[in-house]
Amino acid sequence: xxxxxxxGGAAITNKKGVCEYSACLDPLLDxxxxxxCDLQAQGHQLILVHGAGSFGHPQAKKYQLxxxxxxxxxxADYLKGFSHIRACVQQLNTTIITQLEQRGVxxxxxxxxxxxxxxxxxxxxxxxxxxxxxxTSQYLQLGFVPVLHGDAVLDDMRGCTxxxxxxxxxxxxxxxxxxxxxxxxxxxxIYKADPKLKMVPQSFEILSHISVKDTVEVSTSFTVADVxxxxxxxxxxxxxxxxxxxxxxMICRWGTKEALDMMTLQNTFTDKMTRFSLF
Amino acid sequence: xxxxxxxGGAAITNKKGVCEYSACLDPLLDxxxxxxCDLQAQGHQLILVHGAGSFGHPQAKKYQLxxxxxxxxxxADYLKGFSHIRACVQQLNTTIITQLEQRGVxxxxxxxxxxxxxxxxxxxxxxxxxxxxxxTSQYLQLGFVPVLHGDAVLDDMRGCTxxxxxxxxxxxxxxxxxxxxxxxxxxxxIYKADPKLKMVPQSFEILSHISVKDTVEVSTSFTVADVxxxxxxxxxxxxxxxxxxxxxxMICRWGTKEALDMMTLQNTFTDKMTRFSLF
Numbered sequence: 001x002x003x004x005x006x007x008g009g010a011a012i013t014n015k016k017g018v019c020e021y022s023a024c025l026d027p028l029l030d031x032x033x034x035x036x037c038d039l040q041a042q043g044h045q046l047i048l049v050h051g052a053g054s055f056g057h058p059q060a061k062k063y064q065l066x067x068x069x070x071x072x073x074x075x076a077d078y079l080k081g082f083s084h085i086r087a088c089v090q091q092l093n094t095t096i097i098t099q100l101e102q103r104g105v106x107x108x109x110x111x112x113x114x115x116x117x118x119x120x121x122x123x124x125x126x127x128x129x130x131x132x133x134x135x136t137s138q139y140l141q142l143g144f145v146p147v148l149h150g151d152a153v154l155d156d157m158r159g160c161t162x163x164x165x166x167x168x169x170x171x172x173x174x175x176x177x178x179x180x181x182x183x184x185x186x187x188x189x190i191y192k193a194d195p196k197l198k199m200v201p202q203s204f205e206i207l208s209h210i211s212v213k214d215t216v217e218v219s220t221s222f223t224v225a226d227v228x229x230x231x232x233x234x235x236x237x238x239x240x241x242x243x244x245x246x247x248x249x250m251i252c253r254w255g256t257k258e259a260l261d262m263m264t265l266q267n268t269f270t271d272k273m274t275r276f277s278l279f
Numbered sequence: 280x281x282x283x284x285x286x287g288g289a290a291i292t293n294k295k296g297v298c299e300y301s302a303c304l305d306p307l308l309d310x311x312x313x314x315x316c317d318l319q320a321q322g323h324q325l326i327l328v329h330g331a332g333s334f335g336h337p338q339a340k341k342y343q344l345x346x347x348x349x350x351x352x353x354x355a356d357y358l359k360g361f362s363h364i365r366a367c368v369q370q371l372n373t374t375i376i377t378q379l380e381q382r383g384v385x386x387x388x389x390x391x392x393x394x395x396x397x398x399x400x401x402x403x404x405x406x407x408x409x410x411x412x413x414x415t416s417q418y419l420q421l422g423f424v425p426v427l428h429g430d431a432v433l434d435d436m437r438g439c440t441x442x443x444x445x446x447x448x449x450x451x452x453x454x455x456x457x458x459x460x461x462x463x464x465x466x467x468x469i470y471k472a473d474p475k476l477k478m479v480p481q482s483f484e485i486l487s488h489i490s491v492k493d494t495v496e497v498s499t500s501f502t503v504a505d506v507x508x509x510x511x512x513x514x515x516x517x518x519x520x521x522x523x524x525x526x527x528x529m530i531c532r533w534g535t536k537e538a539l540d541m542m543t544l545q546n547t548f549t550d551k552m553t554r555f556s557l558f
Contacts, residue, residue: 079385079422086387087373087380094366094373101366106358108365114393114414135393138433143358154417 001179002045002140005032005263006169008185009053009150011254012096015226018058019088021095028184028254029096033103035263036145044179044265045140047172048100048107048147049165055092056150059085060162060227066121068158082160085152086113093149100147108144110135112151112163121161129171137176148172150228164228166237173245180248181241182262183234188253189274190216190231208271211279212239242276249276280458281324281419284311284542285448287464288332288429290533291375294505297337298367300374307463307533308375312382314542315424323458323544324419326451327379327386327426328444334371335429338364339441339506345400347437361439364431365392372428379426387423389414391430391442400440408450416455427451429507443507445516452524459527460520461541462513467532468553469495469510487550490558491518521555528555 011028014020022028036046060066063081074082093109100107115132118124132148139146150165169181190210193203210216216235238249251274252259258273269275290307293299301307315325331339339345342360353361372388379386394411397403411427418425429444448460469489471481489495495514505512517528530553531538537552548554 074421080383083380083385083387083423087377090369090373090376090388094369097369098366101362104359106362108362109369111390111393114390142353144362 001265002047002176003035003039003263003265004047004049004169004172004178004181005035006165006181006183007032007048007050007096008183009051009057010186011184012050013053013055013092015053015057017054019091020054021092022186024186024254025095025099029099029103031255031260032100032263033105035260036105038260038264042265046145047136047140047176047178048096048145049169049172050093050096050147050149051165052089052092052150055088056085056152056162057227059088060152065152065160066162066227068155068160070157070159072159074159078159082152089149089151093147097147100145106144107147108139109147109149110139112148112168113153116153116163118153118155118158118161118163120157121155121163122167124155124163124167126171126174129168129175132168133172133175136172162227164233164237166228166234170237170241170245173241173247178245178247180250180262180265181238182259183238183249183251184254184259185251186253188256188258188272189251190235194231206271207274208269210235210239210274210276212243212276213279238276242278250274280544281326281455282314282318282542282544283326283328283448283451283457283460284314285444285460285462286311286327286329286375287462288330288336289465290463291329292332292334292371294332294336296333298370299333300371301465303465303533304374304378308378308382310534310539311379311542312384314539315384317539317543321544325424326415326419326455326457327375327424328448328451329372329375329426329428330444331368331371331429334367335364335431335441336506338367339431344431344439345441345506347434347439349436349438351438353438357439361431368428368430372426376426379424385423386426387418388426388428389418391427391447392432395432395442397432397434397437397440397442399436400434400442401446403434403442403446405450405453408447408454411447412451412454415451441506443512443516445507445513449516449520449524452520452526457524457526459529459541459544460517461538462517462528462530463533463538464530465532467535467537467551468530469514473510485550486553487548489514489518489553489555491522491555492558517555521557529553
């Protein structure tokens, strides 16, 4: 069975800065290594997808890269912006790849820009992801751990756009025999209200279970740049993964027992995490 | 017109070390930026291809990656070796991409592993390079400076192999309207004998002109690991580029007037560089 672990931008970077790593990157990657070893011992496979956090969102916002250059020829500012965001994301990816490889996890990165050409951002049809999925599957068969990420890509209608790691997760789940997608983040799950809004009582309560039929409206404080839809976007893609791809989806805080249990296909669900299901 | 500049592994890294940058990387990249600005002002285009130097050769040798795993399933040592060399090359590439982007050169990297599947190493037929060449051409048309590099790739017959940046240069020259290929290295050109063999008188003389019909035998000291054929391999590919692709090929020391002149399509040939020609 295949487990996809999404390393959220909020967990691996400091989203309040620009191109700053999370102070907790080391123990987080230690836990990912542990999960890989456990899965491998059981004959299961692992795919990693990471977000861009402060190596992507502020840059995308500054240069309006999600909307794209919308002309056949990008101006000097777009050339600079696209080259800049690619260099930033590559820095983050290189760090993650290198640190996991040094921990003995046989990672190989797959750069979305190199494999897919988007059509109007998130509306990009599934068949456009075919080459990306095929390469992922090939690396898995050889015994590697494929590492993908949210990326700036070329786009038919916009010139360029930003594809969230969550969208990539969805298409991988649609095509591959994925059993579970685990989102590792810096909070325990989805709160009834944004925990940064400390005066709201529900901001301390976690929604431990969300059915795809539930309407979830979480008020958010939007204190950091997020060009991929923030928590509402995440909920929407998690629900689509559950209903369209028949995979388990859960959100956990990295470093917890819940995170390791979920990554290693245990079913020890608790109320310190959020689990999505069909009913 | 298109100019391809090869940033040699000996110029950008310390080939005597392992994963060590050249102490001269900054001024070298300053000169590349200067060449880009001059070319752009004249309406010409630039492609960069870099070697792997100490971020690739020692690793390839250690894990025998050029010969490949030769089976359908790589063993644990190959998984580790392939993942390791990819991480090392990506570190070097990320540094070059980032430093050029910070200098205002709109670079976009193209990872050979993502675009081509080799067949028996250097025997890989030209059509296998089609996707790589197409993407290079697309980036040029958009106004970017494509950056490629020697890489560890998958191979039909060997499982994996090492493709030298020189081989990639050859195939780019074969398909694209390239006017000139300039090899930037840490010596002034090809010496009659290896300049590291200081007791041999010819080791101080540069071959300023090599015709494709000339038989050039350069004695070398082989003091550093080079899995891509060393200076003899370089001469062979340079000759093939001149005769098969009708491009000018020259080897210069980075930082010299010769290097800038050659990169910017001047014809001020001197005896402090090596030029390859048909006759």
